[in-house]
Amino acid sequence: MAKLRLSITIVTCFPADFAGKNVSQLLKDLIEELSENEKNGTQGPDRLQQIREKTLTFMSCRSAVMAGGHLSQEQMTGLVDQMRKENLPFTCPHGRPTLLCIPLSELYRKFDRH
DSSP: OOOOOOOOOOOOOOOGGGTTSOHHHHHHHHHHHHHHHHHTTOOSTTHHHHHHHHHHHHHHHHHSOOTTOOOOHHHHHHHHHHHHHSSOTTBOTTSOBSOOOOOHHHHHHHTTOO
């Protein structure tokens, strides 16, 4: 017979980035994601580090600006400033690019400026 482990955690605060989001659903999704990872082999001496990384990746993804989201000029400037401070600002946690280099010649071509 399987043992049932029950623990209760009370969340008293969360990052400001999650204001206006369904934090209850976010936590349920995180628990589900971590449970799946436990079943699929999060083990060994670095298990706690793996769980931390997976949690941080999950939370950063969920707090990200989604496609079509609107930002103020101040928010955009803040994001660029934060990216400049990071070691690897060129991809999101999933590996998608955050910056693209478009040659000036291509911009001229696209806007019919020869």
